[in-house]
Amino acid sequence: MANKLMTIATFPDAVKAQIMRGRLEAEGIPAFIADEHTLTNQPYLYMAYGGVRLQVMETDQERALAIIQTREPFTDLATSPDLQADQCPNCHSRQVEEVKTPNQSILTFLRNLFTSGTTGIKVRRFNCRNCGYNWIMEL
Known part of the structure; x- marks a missing residue:
């Protein structure tokens, strides 16, 4: 029976299951x-x-359940206490700048215009001058 697969969690979509x-x-x-x-x-x-369904071998079931239950699997970057808008998520440098190109500014403006009334979330794009990493944050 050691080869039997056991379902340890179910997810509404495949992305969250793949992360876990x-x-x-x-x-x-x-x-x-x-x-x-x-x-x-x-x-x-x-x-x-x-x-x-996320499945593991029956012999690994207890250890897998302990990992799932003791850790927060999904973290929102906007609410993460250790990551701020003025800090690069890649190298943690504070040498960041907000990116405003004409196309991105228009698209970001339109998204913010249509969604800010319902969610209150603003999208901003950043670039790290230290390592060159680009990212988007919802603030």
């Missing part, structure tokens, strides 16, 4: 995702399948 699978594999636990392709291509079957 990567986290488990980083800890040395082989993990598998069931129903990923079916629910990605036919999302209306979500209720019938119960979501995308």
Whole structure:
């Protein structure tokens, strides 16, 4: 029975399941995702399948559950306490600048205009002068 796969978590979409699978594999636990392709291509079957299933071997089940329950798998960069708009997420340098190109400014302005009334989230683009990394933050 050691080769039996056990479902340890279900997710509403494949992206979150893949993130958690990567986290488990980083800890040395082989993990598998069931129903990923079916629910990605036919999302209306979500209720019938119960979501995308994350599975591990029966022998790794307890350790995998402990990893899932003790760590926060998804972090919002905008609310992360250790990351600020004036700090590069790649090299942690404070030599950052806000990027404002004509196309990005118009698109960002339109997105902010249409979504700020409902969500209050503003999108800003940044560039690190130290390492050249570009990123987008929702503030």
